[in-house]
Amino acid sequence: MIMSVGLMSVALPLLMAMSSVAAQAQTLKVVASFTVLADVVSNVGGDHVSVSSLVGPNGDPHEFEPSPTDAKKLKAADVTFVSGEGLEGWMDRLISASGYKGKPVVVSEGINTRTMEEDGKTVTDPHVWNSPVNVKVWVANIEKALAAADPADAKAFEANAKAYTEKLDALNAYAHKKLDAIPAAERKILTSHDAFGYLGREYKVEFLSPLGFSTETEASAADVAKLIDQIKAEKIKTYFFENSNDPRLVKQIAKATGAKSGGELYVEALSKKNGPASTYEKMFRYNIDQLAAAMKTSS
Structure with missing residues (x-):
């Protein structure tokens, strides 16, 4: 019995350490193109994601110039999110330079976009997030992508997405x-x-x-x-x-x-x-x- 307790005292810390490693292994490395999107991804992903933004606070996503550090960050990502609709014109160059093998998730797919004439061309307005109604589409697309990358935590992503969607409804009502x-x-x-x-x-x-x-x-x-x-x-x-x-x-x-x-x-x-x-x-x-x-x- 004494030996059993002794073995347990050795085994428990070892099991706890192994459990900790397993938990860390489930944390997805996620890259988002700019801060607004990174924040929404963080809300949907919760504790199961580690999110970094390529464009920093107060940064212009139109004129962003990626650095070698950004290329390394992208290459190491499990999932990458972009808004799309022409906002991140620099992303294809960064993907080529980084050697990233994945395909970025375009979160604005499914949004009823608006267009305008600019320099004789019809262009799509990429600034979809300035309506929380559109961000609800983002949330659904983000949840789907995270669940595909980490099926074990799909229920958590679903719960987070639901809670955040309710906050977006509140923002819409506030406006x-x-x-x-x-x-x-x-x-x-x-x-x-x-x-x-x-x-x-x-x-x-x-x-x-x-x-x-x-x-x-x-x-x-x-x-x-x-x-x-x-x-x-x-x-x-x-x-x-x-x-x-x-x-x-x-x-x-x-x-x-x-x-x-x-x-x-x-x-x-x-x-x-x-x-x-x-x-x-x-x-x-x-x-x-x-x-x-x-x-x-x-x-």
């Missing part, structure tokens, strides 16, 4: 409560580039901007002059700049029109952890609060 009360004629805002189209479509807000969907495009002098005339004609009183973009052009237009600054919005990137938009939930609520306050001031 409607804040914005529906504002007269339709006052729901007009000037921003740095055309990234709020899905928010505008969902909550009937008109956003004007000097740039198209991508910050890589350049506004012509004629386009800027036309926008200035429109802003004056429609009496748009507030402009916002974006945390991930150069604010100089929108400030120039604001000066020409008399529009006043409403502050900073978080459009394509989360803030750092100590900022006001360190998660998608915080980002969306913050943007809605800023927009609602600006439009109420204008009315």
Whole structure:
């Protein structure tokens, strides 16, 4: 009996160590293209994923330049997520450079996208996450991909996805409560580039901007002059700049029109952890609060 207890005292720590290794082995190494997506993946994956974002906080996913460190990170990933719809134009180059053998999961598949004319071409607006209704599609696609990569934890992913979807429904209700009360004629805002189209479509807000969907495009002098005339004609009183973009052009237009600054919005990137938009939930609520306050001031 004494020997049995002794053996048990040796065996238990060994079993616990083996159990710990097994638990760690089940943690998926996940790479997401940018911070907003990384946060949503983290919420669906929970304790069973370790998520890193290629584009960092306050970073522009349009103009991102991957580093050798990013290539190593991607090559080691079990699952990779991108938003798609032309947002990550650099991803194919990074995949080739890294030797990554997987295929990125495009989380925006299934979303009812919007398009616009840009430089004579019809392009798709990639900024789908600025409506939480669209992020619900993200969540379903993320859950499916994680369950395929780690079937043993599928139930956990399902539960996490359900809980997060309920939070997205709450965000949608919050935005409607804040914005529906504002007269339709006052729901007009000037921003740095055309990234709020899905928010505008969902909550009937008109956003004007000097740039198209991508910050890589350049506004012509004629386009800027036309926008200035429109802003004056429609009496748009507030402009916002974006945390991930150069604010100089929108400030120039604001000066020409008399529009006043409403502050900073978080459009394509989360803030750092100590900022006001360190998660998608915080980002969306913050943007809605800023927009609602600006439009109420204008009315």
